[in-house]
């Protein structure tokens with residue numbers, strides 16, 4: 186059995202940042218990271234740019250082998266952790282290797298939710314979370330089945346290839362751009378909700394995104410839920426989807442399928458450990474779990490959010506690194522409160538979107554709107570009075586990047602906006618006045 190002072194499960198944003206900070210604070214400690222991926226740390230955030238060929242595979246890697254050696258951090262790759270004995274501070278990986286730890290950080294992120302319908306095991310169905318997912322997606326687009334062909338509704342030989350994307354969230358935007366960049370001529374996104382990204386966006390914001398997609402040759406079909414994937418009949422060497430059928434009876438021919446319907450963490454290895462799990466691993470504001478010497482950070486942590494006084498899970502890279510850094514300090518003996526408001530921005534084709542803080546209508550007292558579909562930009566500002574202060578608790582911003590920075594500051598600095606409140610919805614109001 187190996188013994189290590191600090192054991193970290195998961196070697197991505199939260200896990201690797203934590204290792205780096207722990208090394209800085211405790212130069213003589215032993216640190217081990219175990220990951221089930223076969224790689225040093227790489228950027229998941231850059232995967233969409235990798236599948237559109239804007240960055241090379243090499244660029245994705247954030248840490249080289251030498252970095253782990255120089256920092257005396259042992260990286261155990263390709264070894265899924267399968268069990269935890271919290272009482273004896275022991276953990277085992279799938280190779281049967283056992284580790285005894287002083288302190289344990291769980292930073293296991295999440296995996297894409299699988300669409301469970303008949304035909305879901307066919308080869309050309311893709312998810313996007315790992316580098317291997319990205320490689321496989323590019324490969325399918327390049328050598329899609331239409332070359333060989335085919336199903337009556339798929340692409341006949343020589344015709345433009347077809348892609349179908351299931352789900353209306355951010356990964357679907359990445360898939361849409363990825364398909365276009367890899368020569369898929371006709372791309373259709375199927376969403377079961379009444380409009381794209383319903384639940385996160387209002388109808389007008391969604392329409393702006395839809396219109397940007399359409400400008401780039403991507404069709405959005407709302408209110409359609411997949412019933413099954415039908416394989417191509419005939420002589421194709423591998424079993425691949427040729428048609429997506431929806432519950433309403435519509436059919437969509439395809440050569441490649443992308444699915445983006447959410448993520449979920451796998452906590453099966455924590456069964457019997459006694460750790461408290463709700464929607465994710467429950468922690469306090471110091472990212473300490475319900476068990477002594479065991480901590481959680483990043484996408485897999487449901488932490489007590491002191492900014493908004495609630496339990497919360499964040500799913501973005503900046504949060505994962507901030508939590509990794511904060512928990513590393515606490516694990517090293519410098520107890521550190523985690524305090525940060527979520528902020529997530531991305532682009533798709535020529536469009537830009539940002540989500541800041543809490544964008545939940547049920548949580549806010551009021552939502553102020555700026556911009557319109559016709560103007561091609563829309564911002565929604567979520568306002569709530571907390572502790573006597575009228576605060577901006579969150580915002581969704583579509584195609585208006587100048588508003589991101591002042592609104593982020595207003596959320597993070599808990600600014601009282603009551604003096605500006607009445608003008609917030611006016612197009613002439615300069616957001617920078619909020620923080621002047």
Ligand SMILES: Cc1cc2nc3c(=O)[nH]c(=O)nc-3n(C[C@H](O)[C@H](O)[C@H](O)COP(=O)(O)OP(=O)(O)OC[C@H]3O[C@@H](n4cnc5c(N)ncnc54)[C@H](O)[C@@H]3O)c2cc1C
Nearest residue numbers: 195197198199220221229266293294483484500501502505
């Ligand atoms: C395609 C895509 C695009 C994204 N774009 C953005 C963006 O633009 N901006 C942004 O802020 N965020 C973005 N995100 C989200 C961001 O990547 C995540 O929030 C971030 O990676 C979370 O970091 P983490 O360390 O918590 O977990 P993860 O990055 O998920 O890493 C967890 C690691 O733990 C490993 N692991 C899990 N279980 C075990 C086990 N039992 N044993 C060993 N290892 C295990 C996993 O394989 C993984 O390597 C994107 C994500 C994806 C997939």
